[in-house]
Amino acid sequence: MTSSRPAESSGGSRASSPGLAVAAVARRLGVAPATLRTWDRRYGLGPSGRTAGSHRRYTPDDVARLLVMRRLTLEGVAPVDAARAAVEAGDAELEVATRSAPALPAVQVENDLDGAESEEFAETFVGTLRAPEPGEEPAPPPSAEPKEEPRGRARLRALPGGATGGDAPAAVGPRSATAPAPTSGRVSALVDAALAYSRTACDNLLVLGPDGDPATWWTDLVEPAWLRLSERTVLAGPGEMPEVVLATAALRALRHYTEEFERAVVEAGGPPANHPSRMRKIVLVFAAPDEVVPLSAHALAAALAAQGAMARIVTGPASTHRSVELVTMVRPTAVVLATTQNKPDLDVVHAVNESHPDLPIFVGLRADAAATDLPFGPTVQRVRSFTGLLHEVLAVIKAR
Template identity: 30%
Template structure:
């Protein structure tokens, strides 16, 4: 039986299905399926009648998920969780998959959404990871989703690989899902066609493109059209693209040391009218840059510079 909660009397108001799904690393459709099929329902309601998950509900769902991962059929896992004592597990009891080499990617101090994303990525749930990221983009915008959800997990996976040589498969799933979610979000956003576009590229020896897709969504959130060339773009090809579309700005990402010659870039990019702003970002750029190039210290600064020029 559901219990109505009220924020006015200080009771636990619970969290929405989307927030609960993010904390658990599953999709909202999964939670609704468990509710419909197995009776694992949220126990709270807002004064307006909306269902909310309490902390105890999420603990119960977490147990269902862990039992399913260990091989129990979903119906049996749900029935066991509903019968179980609601008291917390003893602190000495180890969680399945949490040790070295297990499925869990540790993201200490990260947000609940990042922990949920790490869990879904650790399960190699490509569609689930993509949907979690897309929900974050829709509700919080690209910068918040990047800072609070995506980047902590990417860093954690990179650390896991550096320390043990493991989790390459997790990184591949995470990257593929992130690109899918960012592309889907771009397709949802309107742009002002009368504005000059921003051209986004990676340096000639840099194969990373995730930053470009994050910037593209951020620009389109500001109604600035963005065009991505892609990875490993030679300076001559970038110069040809500038001559062809005369963008308001160009962004060149370089995450690898020695991935680009900044003097060559500054010399070969054509001078346009109106002028094209050239912004660079990433850890691979040298400390000294030609005056024609503007360095962005991070994604937010890059977005401000690029959107301001359009």
């Protein structure tokens, strides 16, 4: 166990205060009270202050050390090493931790009596919290009407080895991003919410308003969180899968965005989605055969829709024969294979290229080694990034 730190840090610049109860600190860090008690028992990262009634309270230094612990564990540092670094952190490092703490998922904890040892709790996601300014008391969680109140139990997990609003668009056409790029802290918050199986937290973090940009939403927030989550080993209970929680919330956000966007187009006098004028330049988006949840394919289709293009995602079993039949029946302007896999199965690409050699085919591949398996031909193009894939497809649509 890590040795306990001194009760008070000498010479620190953080203002003294009566201290915070475990529930308040849990809200501040966005973790369960049971997690704080575990860190106290195992690593000595507990409250060092006391009130007149002898109740233990977290001092500003205690909270700063917990922020260091939280940041390091989110970055993949083993808990015992993160705790040791937090205990040994000096005043300068604690000051930086307090000032630069990223926004974290804020949960409103119920039925958590101070000092109680029960690990049952109810949490409601109510937004994100920023780090307070020097001398400022931690802000209370923002008020919000939750959609749901998921309940959970503290779980043992193995660590790894943008919402906008505005008026509806006037018509179909290119649009610019209006939401600020999410920070790495927002990505960490999304990963943390999925690991906590909090659907409400994921829904709030993944809101995509009608004036939002699905491409930025995907590249800056969802994809980094998805990849980071895929690197984690989780000891989950029956019916618990963090990836499913995140994927479900992301798909729900994309569907809501698309519905709102299409409604705005029609209200502005534009044609509906199934109008022949919009279906003439349709793009078929395939996912890799072994990809359980093709999030990148759905994100690309939404990003194309935001730019006035029409796209449809091929879901479910799609053999090479069936894929060729679909292409022949739909007669798309282009075919895309969108995936987050490093080395996807490319049989569909070969089959479609052999049957329709003049059809533009775009394949999103990051790994150079996988590109050697692509068919050779002037109409098959490998693209390394999601943004590049979007721009290449839009260029073909514009040229036809």
